[in-house]
Amino acid sequence: MALAVLVILYSIFVMTQPLLGVTFATWLLGLYLLYRFLQFATRFVSAVERIADALERRNGEL
Numbered sequence: 001m002a003l004a005v006l007v008i009l010y011s012i013f014v015m016t017q018p019l020l021g022v023t024f025a026t027w028l029l030g031l032y033l034l035y036r037f038l039q040f041a042t043r044f045v046s047a048v049e050r051i052a053d054a055l056e057r058r059n060g061e062l
Contacts, residue, residue, distance in 0.1 A: 004028045 004025035011021025 001029075001032075 007028070008021040008025050011017050011024070
């Protein structure tokens with residue numbers, strides 16, 4: 001997030017092209033959110049697999 005703020009400030013004060021900075025910062029935020037979503041999805045799938053394995057073991061013992 002700090003990088004996005006620095007890019008916006010740089011684009012406004014140095015380059016005087018705020019739309020370019022906002023666009024770049026939006027892309028950075030989107031990539032970060034995609035990365036976090038993929039991490040969440042991976043952890044979710046792992047948890048479901050652990051639950052399924054535990055249920056299979058439990059059913060095998062009965």
